[in-house]
Amino acid sequence: MSLGDFLHMGGYAGYVWTAYGLTTMVLALNWVSARGNEAEQRDLAMRRMNIDKENRT
Amino acid sequence: MRRAAVSSAARLVFRRDLTLAWRRWDEVAQPLIFYVVVTTLFPLATTPDLSELSKIASGVVWVAALLSSLLALESLFRSDVEDGTMEQWVLSGQPLGWLLLAKVVCHWVLTGLPLVVIAPIVGTALGLPFAAWGTLIVSLLLGTATLSILGGIGAALTVGVRRGSVLLSLLVLPLAMPLLIFGSRAVMMAMDGDSPAGPLQLLAAIFFLVLSLGPLAMSAAIRISVES
Amino acid sequence: MWIWVHKFGSPPHAYRLLGKLAPWFGWPALGLILLATWWGLVKAPADYQQGDAFRILYVHAPSAWMSMFTYVVMAVAAGIGLVWRIKLAHAAAAAAAPIGASFTFLALATGSIWGKPMWGTWWVWDARLTSELILLFLYLGYMALRSSFDDPQRADRASAVLAIVGVINVPIIHYSVKWWSTLHQAASVTKLAKPSIALPMLIPLFIMIAGFQLYFGWLICRRLRGEILRRERNASWLNEAS
Numbered sequence: 194m195s196l197g198d199f200l201h202m203g204g205y206a207g208y209v210w211t212a213y214g215l216t217t218m219v220l221a222l223n224w225v226s227a228r229g230n231e232a233e234q235r236d237l238a239m240r241r242m243n244i245d246k247e248n249r250t
Numbered sequence: 251m252r253r254a255a256v257s258s259a260a261r262l263v264f265r266r267d268l269t270l271a272w273r274r275w276d277e278v279a280q281p282l283i284f285y286v287v288v289t290t291l292f293p294l295a296t297t298p299d300l301s302e303l304s305k306i307a308s309g310v311v312w313v314a315a316l317l318s319s320l321l322a323l324e325s326l327f328r329s330d331v332e333d334g335t336m337e338q339w340v341l342s343g344q345p346l347g348w349l350l351l352a353k354v355v356c357h358w359v360l361t362g363l364p365l366v367v368i369a370p371i372v373g374t375a376l377g378l379p380f381a382a383w384g385t386l387i388v389s390l391l392l393g394t395a396t397l398s399i400l401g402g403i404g405a406a407l408t409v410g411v412r413r414g415s416v417l418l419s420l421l422v423l424p425l426a427m428p429l430l431i432f433g434s435r436a437v438m439m440a441m442d443g444d445s446p447a448g449p450l451q452l453l454a455a456i457f458f459l460v461l462s463l464g465p466l467a468m469s470a471a472i473r474i475s476v477e478s
Numbered sequence: 479m480w481i482w483v484h485k486f487g488s489p490p491h492a493y494r495l496l497g498k499l500a501p502w503f504g505w506p507a508l509g510l511i512l513l514a515t516w517w518g519l520v521k522a523p524a525d526y527q528q529g530d531a532f533r534i535l536y537v538h539a540p541s542a543w544m545s546m547f548t549y550v551v552m553a554v555a556a557g558i559g560l561v562w563r564i565k566l567a568h569a570a571a572a573a574a575a576p577i578g579a580s581f582t583f584l585a586l587a588t589g590s591i592w593g594k595p596m597w598g599t600w601w602v603w604d605a606r607l608t609s610e611l612i613l614l615f616l617y618l619g620y621m622a623l624r625s626s627f628d629d630p631q632r633a634d635r636a637s638a639v640l641a642i643v644g645v646i647n648v649p650i651i652h653y654s655v656k657w658w659s660t661l662h663q664a665a666s667v668t669k670l671a672k673p674s675i676a677l678p679m680l681i682p683l684f685i686m687i688a689g690f691q692l693y694f695g696w697l698i699c700r701r702l703r704g705e706i707l708r709r710e711r712n713a714s715w716l717n718e719a720s
Contacts, residue, residue, distance in 0.1 A: 199520065203530035208595050212588045213515070216537040219584045220511075220693065223577060227700040234707035241711050403643060407636045411626045420622060421640060424615040425647050428654035435658065456650065467643055470560075474635045 259344050260352040267356040277325075278360050285318040285365055289372045304377030308437035311373045311386065312393070312430055315365050319394055320422060322361040323401035324408075324415040326353065327472065331409050337476050347465030350472060354402045354464075362394030378441070385440035389433040389453060396457045399464035400425050406471035428456060490715040492566055493706050496699040503695035510689030518682035525679070534592040536682050540690045541585040542606065545613055546648075548578030548694065552620075553645035556638035566702075568634035569709060571641060572624065573701035577694060579617040585610045605659040609652050616644045630709065 202209045271278050292310045293303055330336045330353075339349050369390055370383045378386065404422040408414035432453045436446035518536035525532040552574040559567035589607050594600050601607070623640055627633035 202533070203524055205529060205531040205595055208531055208591050209519075209533055212534045212537055212591045213519070215587050215591075216541070216584060219580050223580055223693075223697055226576070227697050227704070231700050231704040231707065234704045238707050238711045403639070407623060407640060408626070410632075414626075417619075417622055417626060420615070421619045424612050424619065424651070425643065427612060428647075428650050431654045431658045435661070452654075463646070467639055471636065471639050474632060474639065 256345055256348050260348045263349050263352040264356045267353055268359075271356070271360050281318045281322040281361050282364050282368060284321060285314050285368065286372060288314040288317060289376065293376065300377035302377075304379070304441070307373055307376035307378040308382075308386075308434045308441065310376055311369050311378070311437075312390075312434040314372075315369060315390060315394060316397065316423070316426055316430060317419075318365060319361060319397050320401060320419045321415070322357070323398070323405050323422075324418055326357055326402060326405040327409045327475075328405075331472075331476060336472060340473055340476050346469035346472065350402065350406070350468045351399075351465045354398050354468075357402075358395055358398040362391075362398055365394055366390045378437070381443075382437050382440040385446045385450070386437050388450060389436045389446075392450075392453045392457045393429045393433045396429055396453075396460045397422070397426055399460050399468075403464060403467045403471055406468050406475060409472075409475045429453065432456070489566070489706050489710045493703055496703050496706075500696055500699040503692050503699060507689050507692035507696055510685055510692060514682045514686035514689055517685060522679050522682055528596060531592065531595045534588055536686050538585060538588040538592055539683060540687045541581050541588060542610060543687055544690050544694060545578055545582035545585050545610060547691075548574050548581060549613065549616070549648065550645060552578060553641040556634075556641040560635060560638040560642070565634070565709065566706070568638065569705035570698065570702055571638065572634070573698055573705050575617060575621050575624070577697050577701070579614065579621065581690075582610055582614045582617055586614065603659065605656045608659065609655045612651055612655070613648070616648075620644070 200206060200210075289310055292306065296306070297303065327336065330339075340346060366387055370378070370386055373382075373386055374380070401418070401422050404418045407421065408418050411417055432449040436449040436453065439446040439449070514536060518533055522533070524530045552571045555567045555574065556571040558564060559571060586607065589610065590600050593602050593607075620637055620640055624633045624637045627636065
């Protein structure tokens with residue numbers, strides 16, 4: 194099966210690739226969101242930590 | 251000191267709510283008026299032809315009943331939570347579920363029951379045949395009663411929330427979809443001359459399930475809303 | 479056993495453990511998903527009825543499965559948090575919700591895309607899609623309730639009650655929708671059910687489901703760490719945290 198045939202997906206290319214593309218996007222967005230959320234929370238926590246330390250000294 | 255029996259406490263709650271509602275009669279009437287107005291929207295939006303309307307009559311009567319009931323549910327617990335009555339009930343040592351159920355029953359008598367009375371009239375205006383009246387009434391009795399309890403759970407969860415009525419509807423409507431499916435379908439089957447026993451029995455089963463577990467969920471939700 | 483649970487349930491331990499656990503979920507997940515994608519798109523033969531369009535099954539069915547699996551996980555975690563007052567369980571439920579909602583959305587989108595070449599319309603009220611739609615409403619309601627409270631403890635506990643009520647309702651909803659959808663079809667076949675297909679065509683499906691499950695594990699580990707950080711913002715153990 195040639196690359197052309199593969200991409201063509203028997204005529205259903207639009208549907209198949211959109212579906213797989215959406216899946217990739219959703220999975221990737223989950224990845225970004227999870228990591229971003231963790232980093233953001235760590236940032237906020239560290240900043241809080243430092244503010245408390247300053248207030249105490 | 252003898253603790254008052256649960257049943258007399260529940261009866262007191264019921265009578266008190268009834269009396270309070272009597273003084274604010276217009277608030278009780280509003281959901282009913284809403285019901286009639288909403289059902290009027292459908293012929294205006296589609297067609298005046300009764301034979302065509304009759305195809306959606308069952309659905310319209312049911313959906314409008316759901317929406318009207320939800321409208322009335324938002325304020326079910328609000329005033330009691332706000333003035334501290336609910337806190338007293340939680341602390342009183344009486345089984346909270348029964349007291350809350352008494353409130354829900356009173357609420358149903360004031361809103362659900364009148365809906366069931368008006369529904370056949372509204373349905374006829376939409377082309378619903380007289381033969382389906384019995385099924386309509388039975389299905390709505392079960393449906394509105396179940397919805398009152400489900401709505402009670404939702405109201406208990408959202409009692410402190412600003413503009414909680416939309417959130418309440420969002421939470422309760424998906425849970426009410428099985429009621430809608432079975433209730434409306436039962437009426438349609440009656441219209442076709444088939445026996446609606448199947449969906450009506452399922453409706454009854456759901457009602458009993460919700461009746462047995464509902465008060466538990468409601469009291470858990472009220473405690474959470476009151477205790478913080 | 480309870481000592482272990484309590485030890486695990488303590489934030490610093492959980493935070494560290496989740497951090498170590500995450501790559502064990504993540505890398506195998508990536509591998510399996512890539513393998514399943516290749517297998518499903520290249521190696522598996524085309525369906526004689528649906529042609530290459532049926533390959534959408536390999537992303538639609540796992541998404542639908544994960545959407546339901548996540549809801550149950552969320553409800554169980556919420557229940558544990560409510561009954562035993564374990565904050566970590568509440569945090570897990572909160573972490574799971576957006577993941578489940580995104581899987582539900584994906585199931586709906588891929589189901590709709592699959593429907594167009596097969597049935598001619600972008601939407602069909604078939605049992606599975608309708609159930610997924612209602613599930614999406616349940617997720618959105620849960621997340622809306624959570625965000626409507628300022629007090630995190632109330633948010634946890636109120637949404638836990640909602641999740642439990644929801645999970646009890648889900649079988650009822652499924653059954654009623656199935657009953658409703660068969661009323662106008664001669665054959666009571668869910669339109670987007672797996673067509674009765676041969677084993678070689680099922681293998682990429684199982685691999686993809688396994689991949690999605692492991693990915694869910696990775697996502698929960700990371701999101702749960704974020705939740706712990708958010709809830710423990712003032713705790714001193716954060717200084718030593720990696």
